[in-house]
Amino acid sequence: MRCPFCRHSDSRVVDSREVDEGQVIRRRRSCSKCSRRFTTVEEAVLAVVKRSGVTEPFSRDKVVRGVRRACQGRPVDEDAFQLLAHRVEESIRTTGCAEIPSHEVGLAILGPLRELDEVAYLRFASVYRSFTSVEDFEKEIADLRTVRVVESRPEPGASGQ
Secondary structure (H helix, E strand, O other), rough: OOOOOOOOOEEEEEEEEEOOOEEEEEEEEEOOOOOOOOEEEOOOOEEEEOOOOOEOOOOHHHHHHHHHHOOOOOOOHHHHHHHHHHHHHHHHHHHOOOOHHHHHHHHHHHHHHHHHHHHHHHHHHHHHHHOOHHHHHHHHHHHHHHHHHHHHHOOOOOOOO
16 A cells, blocks of 8 residues: 555555444554555455356446346336445345355345336346246246235235225
């Protein structure tokens, strides 16, 4: 880390603490040349472990591209894609894990996508879950209908007014 005062490339960490529930790391550093102190703020890196074992940084853009593909031809605006990607990242970060399997990213996408657009959800789920037959689609549609019925029921004790 370069010193912002003398531009020397060697500094040592004097103090380190996590902020925002581990999402950000603040480090107090001391320059080995001019001895001045400065603070750096680093966002905790979230890594995705792919099926092949390769690890890469989490990318909201990749989530948006996948969801956009599933929503092609559907009435979904750009803000909705960005909000969904934000929700996915937040749900992954709340696990507290620095590395997360790509399978978990897909699961984190399915819930918000179902709320956003059911047709896009079916498209995404068919690829993500590797549907191989019409029965797979029928089962998923039946599950969607069940969820819709459960969500539309009034809560016990709620009045109709």
